[in-house]
Amino acid sequence: MADHSDHGAADAHAAPHGEEHHPTWKTYRWIALILTAITAAEVWIYYIPSFVKSRAFVPVLLTLSAIKFAIVVAFYMHLKYDSKLFRVLFTGPLAIAVLTIISLMFLFGHLAIHS
Amino acid sequence: MATAAIAHDDTHAAGGHPPTTTGLDHKKIAMWAFIGSECMLFASLISTYLIYKGRSLVGPYPHEAWVSPTGQHFNAILNIPVTSMSTFVLLMSSLFMVLAHSAVVRGDRKYSRFWLAMTALAGATFLGFQAFEFTSFVHEGLTIRTNLFGSSFFTLTGFHGAHVTAGVIWLVTLLFIDMKRGLRPDEALNVDLCALYWHFVDVVWIAIFTLIYLIK
Amino acid sequence: MTRHLRSRRIAFFAIATALSLGLAACSTNTPNTTLTPHSEFGRIIDWIWNETLILGTIVFVGVELGLIVTIVKWRNRPGSPPPVQSHGNTTLEITWTLIPAVVLAFIAVPTIKAIFKTQAKAAPNSLEVEVIGHQWWWEFRYPQYKIVTANELYLPVNKTVNFALKTADVLHSFWIPELAGKRDLISNRTNYLWFTPESTYAWNGFCAEYCGTSHANMHFRVFTVTQAEFDVWAAHQQTGPAFASPTLSPGAPVGAPTTPASTAVASTAAATPAGNAAAPVAVIPVANLQTGTYDKTKLPLHVMPGTPIPEGLTFASVTGDAVRGATLYKSSLCIACHMVQGVSPGVIGPNLTHVGSRTTIAAGLYPNDVRHMQLWIKNAPKMKPGVTMPVIGTGEIDVVTGKPLTAGYSDQQIADIVAYLQSLK
């Protein structure tokens, strides 16, 4: 898929969309830092036995990774700045996927893993 | 025949391609649709892993040690420190990817090549970690045939690894083109597509790392 | 015009055909119908079925009538003015969104009630029956009575029976259409199904989940009997094999010692000439007072298998000897798979301790008589496609090697074994 535009206007998109909407190099660095920090936090709490045993462990981990997920999608994949169409194309299926996982967990009596 | 409603606008006259309806590129829409579809693919894989979690009849297990009926001792399989490293590498590769893309957009060939290479390298490093992980698991007695955990773990992470591999090949192809004739700013879209794919693979790993590695 | 008239005539013809087909279906004898339930569970289902049938019919008639009226009324007539262009009508559209919603709500309430009612836990003092599906036969265990039998269920009426459903291999589904809905047998899981049979009769049971080659041949029989009859049956099943031969004594049967009476029964059965299949009679059968089992000669037609014997399968007219058969059985290959309590330990095939008392063999495929059993043992794979039981008869083509079997049993030997097995009432 890399090289040739089958039909269509590659040029219509690239340049004008560029710098003003897109986050800058500084933002990217910040984002990388935040992502690293969250990952570090996740791994860190994994090593706190008392926290692992607590009810908060799983929700906290899920929240943290959801935040990471959202950040990468919003900034690195520039969904935040891009066409609304892409947002629909991505979040729709993502919602179905997440709901599917959750219902399967219920159906297999596995939601217990979250406590 | 009443064809009046189909006004024929001369700005779209014969010759050349009409502009796209949305002004967006076909391939980018295709990529997002593809990513949506991939969500379902990984949802199925992740669900399976989670469904089978704790159902293996024999060890080794992900998070706890296991002594076989014959008295053999198996360690908990998952190696969090190593995987945290590889997770970090993959996260960084996403940063490199962003930088590569913006270099191509700027027409900065020096940096575009550098960051493309760095991204590919980070991807390859991640794959190296995975290869190391897989071989050490096999040494510790876990293969894809051992138990439900082995089957679902290797298949899930293997599928992810295959995606990373495809991404690395793509990156290397772009790098090769950039080296050979240079990627022009108007070709940034092709890098953008690769970047979208790459970030998505990263995002999937974010989910896998938490759901499979960290949650016990 | 004429063409349209003709079309309409054809349409009416179609409806008339459908109706007459419906009537034809109602008038035939339907021994496995789900529409005359004989348990509360069955009646709950039937109630929901009737409700959906009535509402469904109303919807059906409404839609089809509306459709027919529309296409007749608005068919193109020469010279008719061009139609008025309407693009929709919000009120109408909301109405026909709401009407189905209301209909569905009407259906949903009793449905949900029924779900919770029928899936509640069975009453604690129920009769427990463990059902284990095998490719392609049924194993039934009565843990409260320590009975293990196959392909034939005896159930006391008016007592709740709670089935624990399991499978030894692939998925199957346990279904007695006249008594209750079906429930699947799932590997690595146990399912439950309970109901209270309300009338005494003989019923067909089926495997309703595709389970491989002989899925079609995986039947069972259910005999609902009075509690007293059930008790006789259960007591008899708890005894050891009815055949007591001196040569067999070391491994004495665990159950009650066999009575001379049953030995007598055994030898009579063994003497029955081959091919004397029971003449089926369509009356409600009476339980045999000795064994509590149904009299094979008095079964209604629908539980009497009429499967023809596969072509090319013959058996010499020899008379079997039960005593010789007993000895032979003990040293035969049969014991690897089949259990005769105190004689052979096999667990792969059906338990044969009381095989002579059953009405059918091969999971309801053939009547249980000397001739069918002889042919069965001689070449089971030919009698029932895909079956695990190997070819035993010398000279028969072995399914594994594709060559005639050399080290098998002669017809005489098989007849002896059959005489022995038939004596195990």
Next chain:
Amino acid sequence: MATTYVAERPHVAVHSKYEGGVWSWLATVDHKKIGQLYLYTAIAFFAVGGLEAMMIRAQLSGPNLNVVSAETYNQLFTMHGTTMIFMAIMPLSAAFFNFLIPLQIGARDVAFPRLNAFSYWVYLLGSIFMNAAWFIHAAPDGGWFGYAPLTTKMYSPGVNIDFWVLGLQILGISSLAAGFNFIVTIINMRAPGMHLMRMPIFTWAAFITQFLIVLAFPIITIALVFLQFDRFFGTNFYEIRAGADPLLWQHLFWLFGHPEVYILILPAFGLVSEILPTFSRKPLFGYPVMVYSIILIAMLGFGVWAHHMFAVGMGPIADAVFGVSTALIAIPTGVKIFNWIGTMWGGQIRFTTPMLFAIGLVALFTIGGISGIMHAQPPADLQQTDSYFIVAHFHYVLFGGSMMGLFGGVYYYFPKITGRLMSERIGKLQFWLMFLGMNITFFPMHFIGLNGMPRRIYTYDANQGWTLENKIISYIGAPLLVLGVLAFLYNLVVSRRSGMRVGDNPWGAPTLEWSLPSPVPDYNYAVIPTVTARYPMWESGDGAHGPPPEPPPLVDDPTPRKTLPTAAQLHIPMPTPTMKPLWAAMALTAMFGGLIFFGHQSAEIAAGRATSHMQSLGVMLLSATLFVISLYSWLLTPLEPEH
């Protein structure tokens, strides 16, 4: 108005090394030609699936028959279901996606023409691949939903299931590739003015169907990957001895399977929604609601899958939830039925063949839908599931729904494809044969189902109360269907050669595609149209909704067609025909074929007749390399000649 070219007759420009004959078909990247390839291939596989059905009916035409063996019967129904669903109905729908979508939205082609060719070739080769198993007497025999653990190596040691797994994987790739292609095409190639709410309703149905495809197929892909790994590499996903749960397969399969049934019906709904307005001479009643109901059906379709599993013991809560969610689908579907009737109400109905089929769908699908609602009541379904009552349900929705709609579509669009009309006389004969035949075939199945006949049984005994109905089905219903299908095939062949030559819009239809010459020139639109209304062909110039123009009489018009300018003359860049998609498809199929060989070698190794997988791995590696090479060479060649 620049309608100059539109009025002229086509002259197809051939300007490549793949000129004329077979080559022009093998190398084509033209959506219309690919659509026709899909159409004829799918019809062929419909005949194959139908032939299998006839053998099923022969075997069941009386108690205790031996027309075919148990093993063959099991292969027959498995292949019948699989063929009809994946090789007949889906590709028939794809034929319309291909042919119609670009025409309906005012585009010159699909977004990725070569990917489109690839989809077709993968479909063709995948279908041949799976059917090849017949020739080694090892056709798949696990049922069309292949429940584990029956399909695992332990219980199905032969290659039968291997062909099924790999064949479905190949077909899945075809559907997925096509899915992305059409999504992009519809989003991004609409002519100016063709906003979403002006899109022809078929395109809407197709659009939503593609989303169902790209979201549902990955799930079965994974389910099949598991089975594939189990069978070839000894993993444990469905391995009972390792503690596997068979419900995993069932959930994954039906998570795909239920959206799949809407993949099968929505395109037919779309076609019917085009046909009814044309022959009622009245716009579709409640167009927006028709659009929303498609979307709603599709979304609900992802939340009802477990209604196929009411007998597996999911527990009362799950049963209740899935029962209710399933029944909810009756609401948007009902709206469609009522709006179709509303479309006809007040119209000027012409009973042409397409119209008969469309009305047939409304009448017959309703029956299947209502029995669907009956299954959706979990306690009642415990009596119905896995009995012929279910078989009745799904043939009403599949034959009475999908096939009726698709036949209607073939009759309706045949003039656009070929410039000729299919015989109306034979068409009506076919309709009545099928209408009667399908009712006589499938209606009695309700009775035998309720009377306790399980499905998928190759034999049944007398005295079970099923004989009469089965005889009626086999001796009256099925033969009528055979006659119907034969009438159709005859009509198709004869009309292609010598059907009535009709104008560009013989039916007086309203949508954009009818503004084009028939047959459509390779560039479709000489000038990309600007659309100002939902029914451009019916709009009187000032935009007010006057009554649609009087449809032309259906008479033969022997005047020779005017030649249309070629794409080159119009300076319209056309994609270069290429065989690369075909090479890629072949390499891909060979790759999967190599896995069959791999499995064979595993058996040889186990039997001590071979020592390694060298050759099979070699085959797979080689075809993988070829695949990558053809892919690269495809992607690195521009779509069109540089200009």
